[in-house]
Structure formats: C-alpha cells, structure tokens
Amino acid sequence: MTISRRTTLQWFATATTLSLASWTPAFGAVATGAGVPPPFDVVDWPVNVAPLPPTKGYGRDPDLTDPQVPWPLTFTKAQRAAIDLLGDMILPADAASPGAGKLGVGAFIDEWISAPYPRQQDDRTTVIAGLSWLDAQSRALHRTPFAALTTAQRGTLLDALTSDAPAPALARPVAFMDRLRNLFVLGFYSLPEGKADMGFIGDQVIEGAYPGPDDKALAHLTALMKELKLDDKARV
Amino acid sequence: MTFAAADAAIDVVIVGSGAAGGMAAYSLTKAGLRCLMLEAGRNYDPQAEVNMFAPESDAPLRGSGTPDKPFGYFDATVDGGWQIEGEPYTMQEGTDFRWWRPRMLGGRTNHWGRHVPRFGAYDFKPFSRDGLGVDWPIGYDDVAPFYDRVERMIGVNGGPIGLENHPDSPAGCLMPPPKPRVPEMLITAAAESLGIPVRAAHTAVLTRDMPDPVAPRSACFNATPCTRGCTIGAMFQTTTSLLPMAKATGKLRVVTDAMVSRVVMGSGTRAAGVEYVDRKTGQRHQVTARAVVLAAGTGETTRLLLNSGKDGRGLANSSGELGRNLTDSTGASFRAYIPGLANRPRYNEDGIGGQHIYIPFWLYEQQKRGELDFARGYHFEINGRFGIPPETALPRVWGPALKQAVRARSGATIGLVLRGEMIPNKDSYCEIDPGVKDRFGIPVLRFAFKWSQHEVNQVAHGRRAAHSVFRRLNGTILDPDLPPERIMTAGGEIIHELGTARMGADKRMSVVDGYGQTWDVDNIILMDGATFASGPHKNPTLTILALALRASERLAARLTSGALA
Numbered sequence: 095m096t097i098s099r100r101t102t103l104q105w106f107a108t109a110t111t112l113s114l115a116s117w118t119p120a121f122g123a124v125a126t127g128a129g130v131p132p133p134f135d136v137v138d139w140p141v142n143v144a145p146l147p148p149t150k151g152y153g154r155d156p157d158l159t160d161p162q163v164p165w166p167l168t169f170t171k172a173q174r175a176a177i178d179l180l181g182d183m184i185l186p187a188d189a190a191s192p193g194a195g196k197l198g199v200g201a202f203i204d205e206w207i208s209a210p211y212p213r214q215q216d217d218r219t220t221v222i223a224g225l226s227w228l229d230a231q232s233r234a235l236h237r238t239p240f241a242a243l244t245t246a247q248r249g250t251l252l253d254a255l256t257s258d259a260p261a262p263a264l265a266r267p268v269a270f271m272d273r274l275r276n277l278f279v280l281g282f283y284s285l286p287e288g289k290a291d292m293g294f295i296g297d298q299v300i301e302g303a304y305p306g307p308d309d310k311a312l313a314h315l316t317a318l319m320k321e322l323k324l325d326d327k328a329r330v
Numbered sequence: 331m332t333f334a335a336a337d338a339a340i341d342v343v344i345v346g347s348g349a350a351g352g353m354a355a356y357s358l359t360k361a362g363l364r365c366l367m368l369e370a371g372r373n374y375d376p377q378a379e380v381n382m383f384a385p386e387s388d389a390p391l392r393g394s395g396t397p398d399k400p401f402g403y404f405d406a407t408v409d410g411g412w413q414i415e416g417e418p419y420t421m422q423e424g425t426d427f428r429w430w431r432p433r434m435l436g437g438r439t440n441h442w443g444r445h446v447p448r449f450g451a452y453d454f455k456p457f458s459r460d461g462l463g464v465d466w467p468i469g470y471d472d473v474a475p476f477y478d479r480v481e482r483m484i485g486v487n488g489g490p491i492g493l494e495n496h497p498d499s500p501a502g503c504l505m506p507p508p509k510p511r512v513p514e515m516l517i518t519a520a521a522e523s524l525g526i527p528v529r530a531a532h533t534a535v536l537t538r539d540m541p542d543p544v545a546p547r548s549a550c551f552n553a554t555p556c557t558r559g560c561t562i563g564a565m566f567q568t569t570t571s572l573l574p575m576a577k578a579t580g581k582l583r584v585v586t587d588a589m590v591s592r593v594v595m596g597s598g599t600r601a602a603g604v605e606y607v608d609r610k611t612g613q614r615h616q617v618t619a620r621a622v623v624l625a626a627g628t629g630e631t632t633r634l635l636l637n638s639g640k641d642g643r644g645l646a647n648s649s650g651e652l653g654r655n656l657t658d659s660t661g662a663s664f665r666a667y668i669p670g671l672a673n674r675p676r677y678n679e680d681g682i683g684g685q686h687i688y689i690p691f692w693l694y695e696q697q698k699r700g701e702l703d704f705a706r707g708y709h710f711e712i713n714g715r716f717g718i719p720p721e722t723a724l725p726r727v728w729g730p731a732l733k734q735a736v737r738a739r740s741g742a743t744i745g746l747v748l749r750g751e752m753i754p755n756k757d758s759y760c761e762i763d764p765g766v767k768d769r770f771g772i773p774v775l776r777f778a779f780k781w782s783q784h785e786v787n788q789v790a791h792g793r794r795a796a797h798s799v800f801r802r803l804n805g806t807i808l809d810p811d812l813p814p815e816r817i818m819t820a821g822g823e824i825i826h827e828l829g830t831a832r833m834g835a836d837k838r839m840s841v842v843d844g845y846g847q848t849w850d851v852d853n854i855i856l857m858d859g860a861t862f863a864s865g866p867h868k869n870p871t872l873t874i875l876a877l878a879l880r881a882s883e884r885l886a887a888r889l890t891s892g893a894l895a
Contacts, residue, residue, distance in 0.1 A: 151397075154399070158380065161403060252729075275726075292718075295716070300551060315515060324523055
C-alpha cells in the first residue's frame with residue numbers, strides 16, 4: 095500500500111457517509127527525534143506475535159441484506175478484559191454517553207484484529223504486542239499486570255503514550271496507542287450511542303427538496319464569515 | 331464449441347451492460363432492432379440486493395473497505411473489484427496500474443461518482459489549442475444535442491456555470507440543484523474571494539420524480555449513501571432505467587456470465603459475431619449478428635479486439651493505435667481542519683449524497699498566456715460534513731478530552747479532491763501479455779503507465795490552490811508534506827481509463843471514426859471510453875452516454891436503410 099492509495103481510500107470513506115472507514119496515514123503517526131524523555135525506563139517491545147489461525151473473509155459477493163462476520167474472535171479472556179478497561183479510559187462514560195468498554199466496543203476491536211485482511215492483520219500485530227508491552231511495562235514498574243494497576247498508575251502510562259513528541263524508545267508504544275485510540279473512535283462513534291453523543295442528525299428520509307441548513311446553522315455561518323471578513327461572498 | 335440457440339435472428343450483439351451498453355440497448359431496441367446483450371458479470375437486481383438503510387455498524391468491520399469489498403461492505407459493486415480470482419492482469423516492470431472490473435449487470439453504473447460535467451469546445455480540440463495529443467474528429471456542436479437529450483433521459487440536477495469552456499445546458503435539460511450545506515457555502519465564500527469560482531455541480535441524481543410506464547424513478551429522498559445503489563432510482567444506474575426500458579420493447583435478450591473472448595470474422599471484411607465463454611460452465615458459444623457493439627469498458631473492449639483477428643496484432647488495428655494512448659484522471663486529496671467550524675450547530679447535512687457544489691477549472695486565460703507550467707485543466711470536488719472526524723484531525727489525547735475533541739471536530743474538516751486531465755504519452759498503454767492467460771484460456775492485458783511532468787505540475791498547482799483556500803479559512807492543513815509525485819493516485823485508480831481505441835479523422839492515426847465505427851471493419855462499433863481522443867478532467871460518463879446515443883442512432887440508420895446488408 096502506498097501513501098497515495100491510503101489517501102484516496104480515506105477520501106472515498108469520507109465521500110460515502112460518516113467517514114467510518116478512514117485509513118490511518120503512515121505519515122506523521124509518530125514524531126521521531128529527541129522528543130520528551132520517557133518518565134520511566136521503557137521495556138523492550140515484544141517481538142513475536144502469533145499469526146492469526148487460517149480463516150476466511152466474507153468474500154467478494156456476500157449477502158448485503160444479511161451481514162455476517164464469518165471469522166471467529168481471537169482475543170484471550172485477559173486480552174479482552176484489558177481492552178475493555180482501556181476502552182473505558184480512552185472514551186470514558188460521561189453525561190452524554192457510556193464508556194467504550196461498557197458499551198462493548200471491545201467486541202468490535204476483537205472482530206477487527208481477527209479479520210483475515212492485510213490491514214487488520216497489521217493492526218493485530220500492533221494491538222496484541224501493545225497489550226503484552228503494557229503488561230510487561232506494568233510489571234517492571236509496579237510488579238503487577240496492567241489490569242491490576244491503580245487508576246492513577248494506569249493514567250500515568252496512558253499519558254506517556256499520548257505525548258506529542260515521544261522519545262524514540264516510546265515510538266512503538268505510542269504508535270500502538272494511536273492505532274487503538276482510532277479503532278475505539280471508529281467502533282464507538284459508528285454506534286447509535288456514539289452518533290447521539292456527536293449530535294449527529296441524518297439517515298432520515300426527507301421527501302421533496304433538501305431543506306438545507308436551518309436558521310441556527312446559518313446564523314453561526316454568518317458570524318463566522320464576518321469574523322473571517324468573507325461576509326459579502328456568502329451566497330452560491 | 332456450441333452455437334447459441336437461434337430463437338431469433340439478432341441484428342446487434344452488444345458486449346457490456348454499463349453506461350455505453352445500456353444506452354446502445356435502449357436506443358437500438360427503440361429503433362426496432364433485435365439486440366442480444368452479453369454481460370461478463372452475474373445478473374444483478376438492485377431491488378433485491380441493495381441494502382440502503384442498514385447502519386454501517388450492522389456490517390463486518392463497521393462497513394470499512396477490505397480487499398473483498400474495497401469501497402465498503404454495503405457498496406453496490408459485487409463479484410468484482412480491483413482483483414478477480416482467475417482473471418488476472420499484468421503490468422510492465424515499474425508500472426503500478428489499478429484496473430477496476432465490476433462483474434455485474436449494469437457494470438460501473440451501479441457504483442459511480444455521479445458527477446456529470448459536459449466537455450467544452452476546447453476539450454474536443456486540445457491539439458489545436460496547445461499542440462499536444464490529437465484533436466477529436468468531432469466538436470462540441472456535434473455532441474451538444476446529445477448532451478441535451480442524455481441529461482433529460484438520465485436525470486441530471488445542476489445550475490448554470492457561465493465560464494469559459496464549461497458549456498451551460500439549455501433550458502429544460504437540468505433539474506434544480508439542492509441547496510448547499512454550511513461547509514460548502516463557507517468554501518464558496520473563501521474560494522470566490524481568491525478568484526476561484528464555485529458552482530452548483532451537475533449530478534446524475536433526480537431532484538424531481540421521473541415517471542415512466544416501465545421504469546418510474548423517484549426524486550432523491552435526501553438519505554442513504556448513493557454508492558450502495560438506489561432502489562428508488564434517484565441515482566442513475568442502467569439496472570433501474572435503460573435496461574428495463576429496453577427489455578420492455580421485447581427486442582432485447584440479456585445473457586449474463588457471458589465473457590466475450592473475441593470478435594469472429596465472417597468470410598468477407600465484416601464481423602460475423604462474437605465468441606463468449608460461459609463463466610459458470612466454461613463452455614464456449616458463438617453468436618452471429620449483423621453488427622457488433624463493443625461497450626465492455628475501455629480495457630476489456632481493447633483486450634478482446636487485440637485477441638481477435640488473424641495476424642496476431644489484433645482486429646481493426648491497421649493504424650497500430652489499438653492499446654496505445656491510455657489515460658486516467660489524475661487524483662489527489664487535500665484536507666484541513668477549520669477551527670471556526672468546531673462545535674457548529676447540528677442539522678441534517680445528508681442532502682443528495684455527494685457534493686452539491688464544485689470548483690470548475692478557471693485558468694484557461696492564464697494558461698493561454700503561458701503563465702502555467704502544465705497543459706490542460708483540473709477541477710475540485712468538495713466534501714466536509716458531520717460525522718466521525720478523520721484520524722488526522724483528532725489530537726493525541728485520551729479520556730474526557732478525546733470525547734470533547736470528537737464532538738467539537740465533527741463537521742469541522744473540509745476536503746478538496748482534485749481530478750485532472752492526463753495527456754496521452756508513449757509510456758502509457760495496454761497490450762496482450764504473451765505469457766499469461768485467465769482461467770478461461772483468454773490471454774490477459776498487460777499495462778504500462780507513467781504520469782508526465784504536465785500531470786505532476788498540475789497536481790502541485792492544485793495543492794497550492796487548495797491550501798490557499800484552507801488558509802483563507804484559518805484552517806489547519808492535514809496533508810503530508812510530500813512531493814507531488816507521492817500524493818498522486820496510481821494509474822487507473824480514479825477508474826477513468828480512456829483512449830486505447832481512439833477516434834480520429836485520419837485512419838492511419840486512429841482506430842475508429844467519429845461514430846465509433848472501426849476503420850477496418852465497418853460493422854464493429856465501439857461505444858465506450860476506449861474511443862476518447864483525449865481524457866479531459868471532466869468525468870467521462872455523460873460523454874460516454876452522449877457518444878453511445880449518437881453512435882447507436884447512426885448504426886440504427888445504417889441497419890434499417892440497408893447500408894449494412
């Protein structure tokens with residue numbers, strides 16, 4: 095896959111509907127160079143991740159009126175529990191919507207990393223290695239697996255994995271967290287609860303001409319145009 | 331080898347059921363001619379198979395594209411795609427070419443861009459304007475009446491353009507365009523303030539009902555992604571319009587899973603018919619007809635002519651141009667996060683699916699004065715709607731801050747997608763691979779493809795223009811800082827491949843005349859994009875339909891007058 099290919103697929107995704115299938119660009123995912131020194135001694139990145147057992151995709155001509163996931167899920171119980179925990183940290187419950195772990199987005203992550211397609215298999219390697227790294231790093235720091243850390247200890251780890259300019263030693267763990275975060279965003283905001291959280295309005299049949307923006311939306315636009323000194327060019 | 335049951339004598343065999351084949355079947359059957367349509371793909375019924383309403387979360391992987399379904403699980407394209415099992419194509423060393431092959435009734439019209447600008451006067455005479463490539467043997471005035479009719483026939487919405495080389499449609503051709511969305515109005519204001527014009531796009535989606543006794547179609551109801559297919563018929567696709575209308579005449583028989591392998595010649599200088607392989611059984615059949623229409627898509631039409639004839643250089647190739655002059659549109663995407671759009675008030679932004687407005691090419695005068703470092707033009711298609719923000723638009727945060735960022739940035743990114751003209755060059759062509767056959771034993775195509783400096787400079791110019799619009803909006807540009815060669819799509823990726831059996835006024839330099847009739851065999855008519863003498867940046871489907879209608883009426887006249895005995 096070349097970058098241009100990814101860019102195009104990304105466009106097709108936005109061009110269709112909700113930007114559900116957006117593709118992680120390879121560029122700029124992790125800033126390299128000196129970066130912020132890690133707040134702890136970083137353990138080695140796990141080298142070996144067992145490949146996916148042979149399984150089949152849904153093929154080129156599946157029944158579109160009856161969608162099915164034909165491949166088995168492959169997370170161990172411990173991996174799924176860690177993912178659910180991470181889901182409730184990355185996208186936590188608040189007044190607008192439940193946490194991603196509670197909502198079951200972990201099942202989507204499992205479906206994703208268990209799919210026999212190249213992009214998903216790249217992500218499988220990243221996610222499974224990342225989960226073992228989290229456990230190894232937790233043991234090195236606190237002598238327990240990630241799941242047994244205190245909330246504050248887990249938070250310190252996640253903070254280190256969301257640095258804007260990570261040190262080279264943290265490049266792979268940060269890339270893992272980038273990927274996992276984006277998978278959670280996709281899995282969460284494509285569900286009815288996630289769309290409601292974003293205030294999404296659509297997917298409703300409207301007979302007759304498209305009504306266009308309402309008064310409130312137009313008022314916001316008018317103010318923005320004024321701010322940008324574009325107010326005399328408001329009409330198509 | 332078996333011969334198809336002679337249940338009725340056939341006047342015309344039509345290879346392919348997409349835009350060109352659908353139009354040929356419609357026009358020829360209305361003229362009273364008996365047609366047999368051969369489609370390589372399977373039968374397809376949008377009414378039974380399209381899932382318009384299911385949320386993406388019902389699909390595996392939230393509907394994301396995979397090698398099995400490259401444009402998403404619910405995408406209309408079935409049983410085909412970038413690769414087809416047992417039906418490979420090959421590439422010359424150093425070439426990266428993508429060949430999109432749906433294998434279904436209706437072909438590419440079941441999933442397409444629906445953006446249908448007319449070519450202008452300059453587009454038909456590019457050599458006269460800049461000395462590159464060749465002129466078409468026909469001009470805008472020859473095609474204009476067919477544009478008028480096709481727009482009314484397939485249903486196009488849009489508005490006036492009023493710009494150089496962007497012809498307007500006469501009154502009565504277009505349905506009213508939809509109102510623009512907030513990001514579209516903002517882009518319009520920013521672009522126009524920089525001297526870049528923005529206009530209502532011409533889109534093949536109905537905004538008014540189109541009654542018909544056989545294939546009634548409804549106005550768009552402003553919901554569901556068009557690329558899944560449209561069971562109410564608002565989006566033009568041949569499977570809900572031209573094909574049922576042609577069938578209703580009683581003059582059309584359609585055979586699916588019929589992969590045409592070659593044109594069979596008669597005893598004289600005329601074609602007797604075609605040979606096809608039943609993709610289910612592998613059995614070969616021959617059909618005979620008074621005329622052969624090739625509308626299999628640029629690549630397949632060229633392939634089957636190259637695989638026909640006796641001398642190994644292909645049929646209808648005395649010019650040597652068959653397979654040469656391959657072009658695709660250039661493609662590149664630009665995107666920005668616009669802080670001023672963050673947290674904007676929500677409303678329904680679905681509209682008629684894709685863009686409501688676009689940016690037509692606006693620099694013909696500067697180009698004529700020699701102020702640009704590339705020939706020919708490009709346009710921008712516009713996107714930016716509520717939904718999940720793209721990954722590049724989200725900060726690297728977790729917890730409440732991430733939820734906040736998604737809410738704020740939903741609907742706050744905009745995109746400009748470039749489509750540009752490629753000038754034919756000697757390094758871009760297709761030919762028969764001497765060593766590779768598909769599972770039916772049919773020799774496969776081998777592609778060679780290269781962009782020239784014109785296309786590279788054009789994309790670099792487009793990026794500067796797009797970024798100037800983004801900066802005018804105080805946007806954060808989300809594009810990687812890479813040389814233009816590395817942000818361009820691969821050849822074939824925009825699915826506008828054209829030109830490999832071009833038309834011309836001189837039989838030594840072209841494969842077909844201005845009506846798609848091959849110079850060498852006068853009862854073989856080409857009607858798809860293979861005949862294009864150039865590949866303007868304007869999306870080709872409307873012109874394919876107009877030229878197919880024009881060629882079909884000419885063919886019908888020849889068949890009914892006895893000129894083709």
